[in-house]
Amino acid sequence: MSITIYVPCDSSAISMGADRVAAAIAKEAEKRSIDIQLIRNGSRGLFWLEPMVEVVTDEGRLAYGPVQVSDVAGLFDASFMQGGSHPLFLGLTEELDYLKKQQRLTFARIGKTDPVSLEDYINNDGYRGLGNAINLPQADIVKAVTDSGLRGRGGAAFPTGIKWNTVLNTPSEQKYIICNADEGDSGTFSDRMVMEGDPFVLIEGMTIAGLAVGATQGYIYLRVEYPHAHKALNTAIEKAYQAAYLGDNIQGSGKAFHLEVRLGAGAYICGEETSLMESLEGKRGLVRFKPPLPAISGLFGKPTVVNNVISLASVPIILDKGGEYYRDFGMGRSRGTLPLQLAGNIKHTGLVELGFGLTLRELLYDFGGGSASGRPIRAVQVGGPLGAYLPESQFDTPLDYEAFAAIWAVLGHGGVVAFDDTVDMAEMARYSMEFCAIESCGKCTPCRIGSTRGAEVMDDIINGRDLDKNIHLLRDLCNTLLHGSLCALGGMTPYPVLSALNHFPEDFGIHDKADAA
Amino acid sequence: MTESSRTQATVQEIITTLKNKPGALLPILHGVQNALGYVPAESVSAIAKALNLSRAEVHGVISFYHYFRDTPPGKHTIHLCRAESCQAMGGKQLEVYVKTQLGIDFHETTANGKFTLEPVYCLGNCACSPAMQIDEEIYGRVSANSFDALIKAAEELA
Numbered sequence A: 001m002s003i004t005i006y007v008p009c010d011s012s013a014i015s016m017g018a019d020r021v022a023a024a025i026a027k028e029a030e031k032r033s034i035d036i037q038l039i040r041n042g043s044r045g046l047f048w049l050e051p052m053v054e055v056v057t058d059e060g061r062l063a064y065g066p067v068q069v070s071d072v073a074g075l076f077d078a079s080f081m082q083g084g085s086h087p088l089f090l091g092l093t094e095e096l097d098y099l100k101k102q103q104r105l106t107f108a109r110i111g112k113t114d115p116v117s118l119e120d121y122i123n124n125d126g127y128r129g130l131g132n133a134i135n136l137p138q139a140d141i142v143k144a145v146t147d148s149g150l151r152g153r154g155g156a157a158f159p160t161g162i163k164w165n166t167v168l169n170t171p172s173e174q175k176y177i178i179c180n181a182d183e184g185d186s187g188t189f190s191d192r193m194v195m196e197g198d199p200f201v202l203i204e205g206m207t208i209a210g211l212a213v214g215a216t217q218g219y220i221y222l223r224v225e226y227p228h229a230h231k232a233l234n235t236a237i238e239k240a241y242q243a244a245y246l247g248d249n250i251q252g253s254g255k256a257f258h259l260e261v262r263l264g265a266g267a268y269i270c271g272e273e274t275s276l277m278e279s280l281e282g283k284r285g286l287v288r289f290k291p292p293l294p295a296i297s298g299l300f301g302k303p304t305v306v307n308n309v310i311s312l313a314s315v316p317i318i319l320d321k322g323g324e325y326y327r328d329f330g331m332g333r334s335r336g337t338l339p340l341q342l343a344g345n346i347k348h349t350g351l352v353e354l355g356f357g358l359t360l361r362e363l364l365y366d367f368g369g370g371s372a373s374g375r376p377i378r379a380v381q382v383g384g385p386l387g388a389y390l391p392e393s394q395f396d397t398p399l400d401y402e403a404f405a406a407i408w409a410v411l412g413h414g415g416v417v418a419f420d421d422t423v424d425m426a427e428m429a430r431y432s433m434e435f436c437a438i439e440s441c442g443k444c445t446p447c448r449i450g451s452t453r454g455a456e457v458m459d460d461i462i463n464g465r466d467l468d469k470n471i472h473l474l475r476d477l478c479n480t481l482l483h484g485s486l487c488a489l490g491g492m493t494p495y496p497v498l499s500a501l502n503h504f505p506e507d508f509g510i511h512d513k514a515d516a517a
Numbered sequence B: 001m002t003e004s005s006r007t008q009a010t011v012q013e014i015i016t017t018l019k020n021k022p023g024a025l026l027p028i029l030h031g032v033q034n035a036l037g038y039v040p041a042e043s044v045s046a047i048a049k050a051l052n053l054s055r056a057e058v059h060g061v062i063s064f065y066h067y068f069r070d071t072p073p074g075k076h077t078i079h080l081c082r083a084e085s086c087q088a089m090g091g092k093q094l095e096v097y098v099k100t101q102l103g104i105d106f107h108e109t110t111a112n113g114k115f116t117l118e119p120v121y122c123l124g125n126c127a128c129s130p131a132m133q134i135d136e137e138i139y140g141r142v143s144a145n146s147f148d149a150l151i152k153a154a155e156e157l158a
Helices: A011-015 A018-031 A069-077 A120-122 A128-134 A139-147 A160-168 A189-199 A197-211 A225-243 A273-280 A308-321 A323-327 A360-367 A403-404 A425-439 A445-462 A465-485 A487-494 A494-503 B001-018 B025-036 B043-050 B057-062 B084-088 B091-102 B146-155
Strands: A003-006 A034-037 A052-057 A060-064 A089-092 A175-182 A217-222 A258-263 A305-308 A337-346 A350-355 A376-382 A390-392 A415-420 B076-081 B116-118 B132-134 B137-139
Touching: A003 A258, A003 A403, A011 A018, A011 B137, A018 A034, A018 A069, A052 B137, A069 A305, A120 A197, A120 A225, A128 A197, A128 A225, A128 A273, A128 A308, A139 A160, A139 A197, A139 A308, A139 A323, A160 A197, A160 A305, A160 A376, A175 A197, A175 A273, A175 A308, A175 B091, A189 A197, A189 A225, A189 A308, A189 A337, A197 A217, A197 A258, A197 A305, A217 A225, A225 A258, A225 B001, A258 B025, A273 A305, A305 A308, A308 A323, A337 A360, A350 A360, A360 A376, A360 A415, A376 A425, A390 A494, A415 B084, A425 A445, A425 A487, A425 A494, A445 A465, A445 A487, A465 A487, A465 A494, A487 A494, A494 B025, B001 B025, B025 B043, B025 B057, B043 B057, B084 B091, B091 B116, B132 B146
Parallel strands: A003 A034, A175 A217, A175 A305, A217 A258, A337 A415, B076 B116
Antiparallel strands: A003 A052, A052 A060, A060 A089, A337 A350, A376 A390, A376 A415, B076 B132, B132 B137
C-alpha cells in the first residue's frame, strides 16, 4: 500500500532545504522500491522545525523535523514511515504543543492539504462559505461580515463590513475587489503562508466580496518578492476557472467574478491602498489624497474594496459558520483571531493564530521559547517597520488593538520581531528614518525630506554631537512627520523612532531619563 | 538580426500581448525585464507609444520602482534582506561580509559580471532570518559559511 508523505512547499521551508529533502525522499524510496505518495503541503508554521516531514499512519500524521538531506537515509533505516523512532521524531503533528494551543480559523487548512488541489480544498470545508453566500441577498453577506467584527488585518484595523457596505451602496456599472498582497512589513509572513499554503481560501474570500458588493473584477496585488506565492495563486486561479468557481457564471448562479494577479515591483509604499491603486493603474505609486475614499472612487475611479489577504481569507469561514462564530473569539473590540508572526531573535519562530487577548510575554516565551541567542530579549517591534519598539516593562500588554493604542503602539499586521540585548536602539531608530527615506513616494514634504533629515540627525546623535539640541530637533521633526504626512509611512515612522528614544534613552547617549524629554 | 533589433522585436511582442490590459504598464515592464533582465532605455519609446504615454511618464515609472532596472544585471542577482528581523539575527554583519567577499556595494555588479548585489526589504522569510535570495531561490538562516558555499555553487554553475 502506498504511504503518504508530506514535505512543505512553503518558501521558508524551501529556504531551509525542503525541495532537496523532497527530492531525496523520492529518490530513496525508489532505491528501496517503496511505494510512496509525496505531497507538497503548506507549512504548519513551526519554522524552527522546517523542513518538517509528515507521514500518514493509522494513528494520524506523524512529524519529523528539521529534516536535512543527510537525514533521509537514516529516516528510512529507522522505518519512519511506520512511525519508527528517530532523533528527529516529534510525535503526532496535531498534538504538538505549539499547534495544539492555537485557535486556527483562517489557517485551518494550512499545512494539512495540498495547496493547489481544489479537491483537497473542497474536502476540507472549502467553498462552503461561497455556497452560502450565493444564496444570500448582498446586504446579508455584508451583514455577516459586519456582525463578525472583522477589522482590516493589513494594519489599519478598519471594520471590513463597513467598507463593504459603502461599496455596496455606491452605484456604479463597474466595481473592483483588490487584495492587498504587498506584505512588505519585516517580521510578517502570514499573507505569504496563506497564498502559498491555501490559495483557494483567498480566491473564495474575494469571490464572496465580489458577490457582496457587486464587483465583477478582482485583482491580487502581489509583491514581486513572493515568486512561490505567484505560482500557487496562478495555478489555483486557473483551476477555479476550470471548475466554474471563477468566471461569468459562478456555480450556475449567473453571477460573474474574474480574478487576476498583478505584480508589484519592490516599492514598500504600494502597500498603502491608494498608492497600490496608482500602481495597478500603471503609474508611479504616489499616495492619493483621501477623500475620496477608495470605497467611493478607487481603482480607475470606481468603487473599490481594498482588503488585506488575511481579511479576505477570513471571510469564507465567517460565511460558512456565521458572524457570531467568528465574533466569539477575541476580546473587547478586537474580535476573531489574529495570525501572529513570531520572528527575529526567537527560538521558536512561527505562525501563531489565536483570538485577541494573549499577552506579548506569553507569545514570546510560552510560544517563542525566548530568544534564539539565549540572551535576554531587550526590545520587541510589533507591527512592522512602522510599529513601536516595546521594552520588557510592556510585555504584559494584551495583543488587542485598543490595548496597544493605549501604550502608543500598534498591532499592525501582527508581525512580532524580537531583539536580544546586543541591539543598539539608536541604530534601529536611524534605520527607521533611512527606510522611510528609501521608500517614501515623495509626494508630501514631511515624509520626503523629513526622513532624510531624520537620518542625518540620528547620525549626529549616534556620534554624540550636541545631544540636547539634536534630541529636541528629532522630537520636533517626528512631530511634523506625525501630523503633517499624507499617509502612514511618514505618519508612523515616528513610532519606532520615538519609542526607541523613550524606552531606551541610554542608547541615544542619554543617561538621565528626564533629558530625553 | 542585430542585438538591438532582437531586443526591439522582443519588446514589441510583449507590448502587443499586454497592451490592452487595464493598467498595462507594470505588466509590460515585468514582461520586458523577465525577458531581457532589465528594461533597456531603447524600449521606452516603443512602450510609451503603445500606451499613449510620454517617454517621461514611462521613465518615471521605471525609476520609481526599486525592482525595475535600466542596466543589465550580472549573471546572478543576490537580494540580501536588510530589514529588522534579519538585523535581529546578525543581518548587518552578514551584509558587511557579503559586500567584502564580493568586493561590491549594493546596486553594483562584480567586475567579472557574475554577481549583482541588491538590498531587499523583506523576503517574508523572517522566521528563518537572515534571509537572502539568489535569482529565484530563497535561503534562510544564512551564515558566512553558507553564503560562501552558495556563491561557490553558483560560480560552478555559471
